[in-house]
Amino acid sequence: MRRFSIRSIFISLIVSVMIVLLLQIFLQFDLVTSSAGSTVLNINANSTHSANAVTSVVTYFRGFDTLGEVTILFLSIFGISLGLDGYRDKFNIFAYENSLLKIAVDTLFPLIVLFGVYVIVHGHLSPGGGFQGGVIIASAFLLMFLAKSNDFSLKHNILELAESLSGAGFILLGVLSILILNRFLGNFLPLGEVGKLFSGGVIPLIYIFVSIKVSAEITSLVEYFIRIKDVK
């Protein structure tokens, strides 16, 4: 008979207890069939002063979920960096040089970054927001990787610093809200007029932090995939 180690029995015990707890939590909820959309729109029009209702759902009503999503993205990039770390700082996979793309990218790079910043800053007024704008900025860096094969390299210190500082800023906003309003990720800033750039209270700040984090993470993801170990 095969002997089981104490550790595996312990782990399986913990997992089964967690599954039972999870099932109890799931079975407590009833299936709500009525629509919540109009209620959410009414609350949004009265309380948050942001023109885009989707943004206020993502960052205000469900701000804690957004924190979880950002954490999931960070963990997946962390796993990729663990797997592909030996391939870092090596040669670019696109070894050929396209001179037309190389000249055009110098003009296109600031324009794409500017568009990304526009999408981020107007996240509470128009469609878009932190996640989309962050990925647009990362796609500008992707274009740089494609056009300038080995001439372009990122400073990893600045990237990691930006990513960790923005994540800390997101949590700091939540903790400040606990100190002021006694709830996590509440709105403690003055709401402006609906439709103005400086309005919506804490929503644009959260989206700016999310966008810095997402752009740093997606840029490092693209770099991990595009550098290859030994092509000569």
Next chain:
Amino acid sequence: MIGLIILAIFITLIVLAIAIIQNDDLPHSVVLFMGFGLGSVILYFLFSAPDVALTEAVIGTGVSGVVFLVTLLQIRSKEIKK
């Protein structure tokens, strides 16, 4: 009119999905996948979900296609070296 456009995009998406699965050439399949993402962007926009459309345009059409293509290129270069 708009219903006809939505119907046409739906049929195109189904045809594209079958073509993606049945294709033997993997880079060809990735390009078709990016086309599938473009069709679903138009569909999301017509169903008045512009936030989802923007996310799909950036992630589904841009970054994921590039990641697929680069992975294929890396696998090819290792196969050639062996």
